[in-house]
Amino acid sequence: MSDAQDEVFCCDTLKSVVAELPEPVAPTIYRADNGVMMMVVGLAQTEEGLGYLDHAILHCPFCGTKLQDAKAIAEKVSH
Numbered sequence: 001m002s003d004a005q006d007e008v009f010c011c012d013t014l015k016s017v018v019a020e021l022p023e024p025v026a027p028t029i030y031r032a033d034n035g036v037m038m039m040v041v042g043l044a045q046t047e048e049g050l051g052y053l054d055h056a057i058l059h060c061p062f063c064g065t066k067l068q069d070a071k072a073i074a075e076k077v078s079h
């Protein structure tokens, strides 16, 4: 992790939620390897183990700041 990660945090609340995750509890909000802020919205048991259903965060759930552009995310995420 580098200091550059702080750039995505618009407010202290979001930053604390991401930073103060208890281990080994799965993060509910995290930053993916491609730089997209993601939020886990559900868990699913699959044959390959516990699966996470996550969704990119477009706006901060705490202060409403626009964090990411849907188009930019679509370009980063490929399925």
Ligand SMILES: [Zn+2]
Pocket (backbone or CB within 6 Å): 009, 010, 011, 012, 014, 060, 061, 062, 063, 064, 065
């Ligand atoms: Zn915020």
